[in-house]
Amino acid sequence: MSKLAINGGIPVREKPIASWPIFDNKEKEYLLKAFESGEWGKLSGKMNDEFERQYSKFQQAKHTITVCNGTVALRIALFASGIGPGDEVIVPSYTFIATATSVIEANAIPVFADIEYDSFNIDPESIEKQITPRTKAIIPVHFGGAPCNMTKIMEIANRYKLRVIEDGAQAQGSMWDGHCIGTFGDSGTFSFQSSKNMTSGEGGAIVTNIDSIAEAIYSFHNCGRRQGSPWYFHFNMGSNYRLSEFQAAILLAQLEREENNIALRRENASYLLQLLSDIEGIEPLVYSKEVMSSNYLFIAKYDSDKFCGLPKAKFISALNAEGIPAMEGYPFPLYKQPVFSEKNFLAKDCSPKERSLYLPEMNYKDLYHPNAEKACKNGFWFPNYLLHGSKKDIETVAEAINKIKCHLPEIK
Numbered sequence: 001m002s003k004l005a006i007n008g009g010i011p012v013r014e015k016p017i018a019s020w021p022i023f024d025n026k027e028k029e030y031l032l033k034a035f036e037s038g039e040w041g042k043l044s045g046k047m048n049d050e051f052e053r054q055y056s057k058f059q060q061a062k063h064t065i066t067v068c069n070g071t072v073a074l075r076i077a078l079f080a081s082g083i084g085p086g087d088e089v090i091v092p093s094y095t096f097i098a099t100a101t102s103v104i105e106a107n108a109i110p111v112f113a114d115i116e117y118d119s120f121n122i123d124p125e126s127i128e129k130q131i132t133p134r135t136k137a138i139i140p141v142h143f144g145g146a147p148c149n150m151t152k153i154m155e156i157a158n159r160y161k162l163r164v165i166e167d168g169a170q171a172q173g174s175m176w177d178g179h180c181i182g183t184f185g186d187s188g189t190f191s192f193q194s195s196k197n198m199t200s201g202e203g204g205a206i207v208t209n210i211d212s213i214a215e216a217i218y219s220f221h222n223c224g225r226r227q228g229s230p231w232y233f234h235f236n237m238g239s240n241y242r243l244s245e246f247q248a249a250i251l252l253a254q255l256e257r258e259e260n261n262i263a264l265r266r267e268n269a270s271y272l273l274q275l276l277s278d279i280e281g282i283e284p285l286v287y288s289k290e291v292m293s294s295n296y297l298f299i300a301k302y303d304s305d306k307f308c309g310l311p312k313a314k315f316i317s318a319l320n321a322e323g324i325p326a327m328e329g330y331p332f333p334l335y336k337q338p339v340f341s342e343k344n345f346l347a348k349d350c351s352p353k354e355r356s357l358y359l360p361e362m363n364y365k366d367l368y369h370p371n372a373e374k375a376c377k378n379g380f381w382f383p384n385y386l387l388h389g390s391k392k393d394i395e396t397v398a399e400a401i402n403k404i405k406c407h408l409p410e411i412k
C-alpha cells in the first residue's frame, strides 16, 4: 500500500466523489422564467407560491411559508408560538448555534439539554430534567437529518403543556415513525443554505398544520402585515424575511429530484454503514427503526485508542488528504461557546458586570453534559455529497480508513 497522502503519497482518490451543489438545466429553466417574468419579489411573483404548495405536499404539511434562512425561520416560529421575555426554551447542547441564539433573539431564555450518545439527538430524559414553571417550549433538532424520538418528546410536551418547534434545518423529507418531521408540534423550520440537501445558496421555510400559527408566521416574515390588508398597515412586530423569486425558482427544481436523492443517499448510507462496521475504532451511529433519515450527514464515532492514539483532528486531516471529505464536527457543546459562557448577548461592547445583568439566573459556564461532550470529542461527519457517489466511490471511504490504519506509525 502506497505512502499516506498526508505524507506526500498518492491519495486513494484524486477525483472528488461528487460535485456540489447538484443541479441541471431545470434550475436554469426556472431561474430564467423568474428573470423574464420581471416579478422578482415574493409578493408579486409565482415561484414562491408554487414552491410553498409543492413543499407542503413533500412535507405532508398544511402550510409552508418560505423565509430568507433557517436561522430567522426559528426566530419567526418562536414568535408565532407566543414565546417571549421570561420564557425558557429547551434546546440540545449539540447543534448549530442558531438553534440556541434564535431563542435569545426572541427575548427568551435558552436552557440546554444533553443528547443521547446513540443518536446525537436531544435526550427526552434530559429534557424532562430541565423543565421548570417557566419552561414554555422545546426545540428538538433532527440532527444530521435523523429525526429525534418525537413520540417521547410529544408525550412530555403534552404532559407539561409545552410548545414544540422542530428544527429540521438538516432534515428535509425525513420521517419519524412514518410521519414527516415538522408538524408534530406547532411548526417545523428548514434551511436551504448551501450545504443543505436542497439548496438555493441561502433560504429557509417553516411548515405548520395550524392556521393561526401560519397567519402569525406570514405576518412576522412580511413586516407585520396581514394577508389581504392594505400595504402600509402593520399590525404587530415583524420584519422583511421574504425569500426572492430567484431562490424559490432554484428550490422548485431542487425539490423535483429530492425524493430520488434521498433514496440514493439512503442506499449508499446503508452500504457505508456495513463497510465501516467492520473497522475497529469506527462506530457509525445506528438509529432506531422509526427513523427515516434524509442523510444530510453520515455520523460515526472515532476511538483513537484503536488508532494507536491518533487524535481525531489528525485522522480527519489524513482522510481528507486521501480525497475523502470528512469533518470533525462541533469542537465543544454550545454552552462552551463564548456567546453563552461569556453571555455576549448584546451587540454593544459592555463590561462583564453589564453582561451579567442579562439572564442573571443562567450560568452557562458551569454546565457539563457528558454525552454532548463525548459527541464533540469522538463524533465525526461525512457530508451528504459523499453519499451521491457510486458503490465503488463508497468503497474508497473504507479503503482510505484502512490505509490510514496500516500506516499509523508514520503519522506525526
Ligand SMILES: Cc1ncc(COP(=O)(O)O)c(C=O)c1O
Pocket (backbone or CB within 6 Å): 069, 070, 071, 072, 095, 096, 098, 099, 141, 167, 169, 170, 190, 191, 192, 193, 202, 203, 204
Ligand atoms: C440545526 C440547524 N439549525 C439552524 C440552522 C440555520 O440555518 P441557516 O444557515 O439557513 O440560517 C442550521 C444551518 O446550518 C442548522 O444546521
